[in-house]
Amino acid sequence: MIFYLERKSRLNKYQFLHIAECELLPLEDGRIELENHESLSEVLSILPNNIKICSYCFKNKSNQLATKEANEKRNF
Numbered sequence: 001m002i003f004y005l006e007r008k009s010r011l012n013k014y015q016f017l018h019i020a021e022c023e024l025l026p027l028e029d030g031r032i033e034l035e036n037h038e039s040l041s042e043v044l045s046i047l048p049n050n051i052k053i054c055s056y057c058f059k060n061k062s063n064q065l066a067t068k069e070a071n072e073k074r075n076f
C-alpha cells in the first residue's frame, strides 16, 4: 500500500496519514509520499506519535476498526 502524509500539521500538532484512494488526500505539493508498506500497522510502526490516521481513508468496516484501534493506542 502507498501511504501519504500531509505536509502541514494541523494546529501544529497532528499530521494526517492517508492512502492513495482517499478523497481528502492533499494535492501533490501538500503531501509526502511514503515508501510502500504491507499494511497500516507496518507503516504506523515507523511513524512518530503525532501522526493521526485519516478516518475518511478507511471507510470500510475492517479498516475503520483498525483505524480506531490504532488511534486509541496513540492516545487520541
Ligand SMILES: [Zn+2]
Residues within 6 Å of the ligand: 017, 018, 019, 022, 023, 024, 025, 054, 055, 056, 057, 058
Ligand atoms: Zn484520507
